[in-house]
Amino acid sequence: MNFKEEMAARTALCEQIIKGFLPDREAFPYMETVVDAMNYSVEAGGKRLRPMFLLETNTMYGGRRDLAAPFMAALEMIHTYSLVHDDLPSMDNDLYRRGKLTTHAVYGEGMAVLAGDGLLNLAFETAALAFDRAESPEETGAVIKALQLLSRNAGIRGMVGGQCADLTAEKHPERTGLDTLLFIHKNKTSALIDSGFAIGAILAGAPEKDLESLHKIAEDIGLAFQIQDDILDVTGDSQVLGKSVGSDEKDGKVTYVTMFGLEKAAEDVRALTGEALSLYDGLSASNDFLRALILSLVDRVS
Numbered sequence: 001m002n003f004k005e006e007m008a009a010r011t012a013l014c015e016q017i018i019k020g021f022l023p024d025r026e027a028f029p030y031m032e033t034v035v036d037a038m039n040y041s042v043e044a045g046g047k048r049l050r051p052m053f054l055l056e057t058n059t060m061y062g063g064r065r066d067l068a069a070p071f072m073a074a075l076e077m078i079h080t081y082s083l084v085h086d087d088l089p090s091m092d093n094d095l096y097r098r099g100k101l102t103t104h105a106v107y108g109e110g111m112a113v114l115a116g117d118g119l120l121n122l123a124f125e126t127a128a129l130a131f132d133r134a135e136s137p138e139e140t141g142a143v144i145k146a147l148q149l150l151s152r153n154a155g156i157r158g159m160v161g162g163q164c165a166d167l168t169a170e171k172h173p174e175r176t177g178l179d180t181l182l183f184i185h186k187n188k189t190s191a192l193i194d195s196g197f198a199i200g201a202i203l204a205g206a207p208e209k210d211l212e213s214l215h216k217i218a219e220d221i222g223l224a225f226q227i228q229d230d231i232l233d234v235t236g237d238s239q240v241l242g243k244s245v246g247s248d249e250k251d252g253k254v255t256y257v258t259m260f261g262l263e264k265a266a267e268d269v270r271a272l273t274g275e276a277l278s279l280y281d282g283l284s285a286s287n288d289f290l291r292a293l294i295l296s297l298v299d300r301v302s
Contacts, residue, residue, distance in 0.1 A: 003293075007293070010052055010055070014048040020073070021122075022039050022073075023122065034118055037114070037115035040107070041080050041103045041115055046076075046079075054072050055200060056290040057198075057214065059204075060204075063204025067142075067143070070126050071127050071203065075123075077119045078119070078159075081115075081117075081123070083097060085116045087102040120154075123154075127147055130143045143203070149194075150195050153192060162184050162185070163188055169184065169253075170253055185223050186219060186222065186223065190219045191222070194215055197215070197221075198218065210283050210284055213283060217276045217279050220279075221294060224269045224273050224297065227268060230256045231262060233257075234257055234262065236302075
């Protein structure tokens with residue numbers, strides 16, 4: 001099986017696991033609309049990279065998929081809720097995401113806010129199901145550690161903090177330097193990627209030294225991923241991306257591309273990915289598909 005076929009198989013598996021934790025509208029009388037909006041948002045598609053990273057690191061260290069599955073679904077719910085809120089008129093005001101109408105465009109702004117809130121809360125309800133699946137005190141301890149990391153990376157010390165800094169930078173582009181830009185990317189993008197890499201390994205009992213490397217690998221990949229996003233906003237095809245392009249320039253937003261240019265941005269994507277792979281090759285365990293997945297992100301077009 002080649003990488004493209006393996007990627008399709010892994011994506012399908014992640015889809016199956018995530019959908020297994022989504023709410024059934026029939027079980028929520030009087031709340032069907034918000035449940036529909038939540039499910040619409042998650043089922044709109046996507047690469048499922050974050051739960052895939054979690055699955056692959058968990059497998060790499062000999063973990064149990066049954067224990068990792070609630071965290072896979074929870075991580076994608078958190079990522080999706082952030083996109084639902086990101087697309088709101090008060091934020092990025094986008095009408096298309098993943099080639100489909102955004103949640104607020106279909107269900108209205110108020111219901112989109114509730115759908116995002118619902119997904120965030122359901123994420124932690126879902127992750128907590130892992131306690132019932134733990135088969136030893138060690139696994140219970142790992143679930144606690146994983147929940148702590150998930151909470152931190154999703155909140156003001158992670159993604160929310162990065163989004164706050166991003167909104168502030170948009171209002172004051174003249175004050176946005178490299179340190180600010182890196183802070184935004186490390187928190188807004190790298191934090192949830194870190195949850196994928198580290199939580200899968202934590203649940204599998206990976207060595208502490210490897211966990212330290214995985215945190216740095218995730219940071220590098222997150223930075224490279226966001227810089228590539230900046231590049232695609234200039235060079236990408238909206239039909240391929242499934243969302244509008246050129247918005248950064250239109251909004252006067254400071255990005256890695258506006259700061260350093262396309263050539264330097266592409267060069268740094270390759271350098272960050274190379275550093276991530278070097279650290280990856282020093283881990284005590286290996287996963288050929290995961291390594292290929294990291295490498296594939298360098299030249300992605302969507």
